[in-house]
Amino acid sequence: MEKTRRGLAGVDIAIGDIVGRKSYNKDIYFKVVELFERDKVPYAILRGLDIRLVSDAPVDDLEKISPAEVAEYWRKVMKSSGELVKRCFERREAEHIRSLNRTDVKTFDVPGRVLHIDGDGDYLDLCITTYKQLGVPADGYHIPEERQPKEVVLLLQKHRPDLLVLTGHDALVKGASDFRDMKNYRSSAYFVEAVRAARQWEKNRDDLVIFAGACQSYYEAILEAGANFASSPERVLIHAFDPVFIVEKVAYTPVSKAVALKSVIESTITGYPGIGGLDTQGKYRMGAPKSAY
Known part of the structure; x- marks a missing residue:
């Protein structure tokens, strides 16, 4: 070849x-x-x-x-993403009011911090932009899938995040019928190895929350390796922004509560066929009152 x-x-x-x-x-x-x-x-x-x-x-x-068709395609993608971003802010405002039972106290947010490692530089840029829109602090690195297992621990030591995203591209090999054979996946083995390396660094799934996987990834193996959330339960395609909306929900769920699995999965673009996970504690702390200085 x-x-x-x-x-x-x-x-x-x-x-x-x-x-x-x-x-x-x-x-x-x-x-x-x-x-x-x-x-x-x-x-x-x-x-x-x-x-x-x-x-x-x-x-x-x-x-x-054509460039015109691509521009229209992106317009629709960003409109859909924008609607999900709007829902995130509406949900947070409602939660703030419920938690304080009043609206006259100004609060401040301390959400969980994200380390996002992506095999696609274009996707990483889109995700970092969306994290900023959502008010989620994030550090991002473009690292090919095959190098992620070797580099993840050094980045964990450098940033000490609350949440880790390991993603990029994946796919089932054309014609594959055995979904339990790792050889039938393009990148799943790298995600599994990277998750295992991260779990050797931090074993507790609530201290370090991990999302890993991409389109058609070996969901069961990634969860078994130690991820909290993974793709893809039904070996379907997932959207570039799905990891962002998963970790946003965890980053803004109070530390005293478990993330509602139904809510977090339904907050993604792909939903249940593409994303699944385990009970996980939130990473958000709210402070009050907000200082005027």
Whole structure:
């Protein structure tokens, strides 16, 4: 298999192009990240534009998406994300009022802090922007999935976060039928190894809350390795922002309460088919009154 990051002679698809697969009616938009030849047939490695999926496809099966279509696609994605952000703030305001039973006392928030390690730099930028919108303190690093197990502990020691996100891209190998065979997943083994390394550093699931996985990831193995939340129970595709809305809920659930699993999973874009987890304590502390200085 001959790979190239520049292009292939006679091929009208280039690295960085946004494309859809004709055989799938262009149901998902992808970015072309690599081109190669397999048995002299041009192929492309694809990464979902907002879905955490990595795939490959013959170049002949790809169709370029126009800039106008891409812009409209992102408009719809950001509108959906914006609605979820709005719900987060409405939920927090209601919780503040209930906890104090009054509205005339100014409070301040001390939410849990996040370390987000992502195999996709574009997704990481989107997630960090969303954390800022949500008021969740976060440190982010773009690290390929295969390097995450080796680098996660050093970053944990540096930042000492309350919550850890390990994500990027994953997929079931085409034609795979044994969902319990790790060899049938592109990146799940790396997520499992990274979670195990993090758990060696901090064994308590309430002291360090971990979300790990991407599209179609080996859900059961990731949870068994020590994650609190993982994808993907039904081996479906998950959205780029799903990890953000999971950890936001944990970061803003009071330390005296367990996160309501139903509520936290339903706060994501994908929901139950794509995200699952375990009972977990919240990481939020509210202070009052807020200082005027």
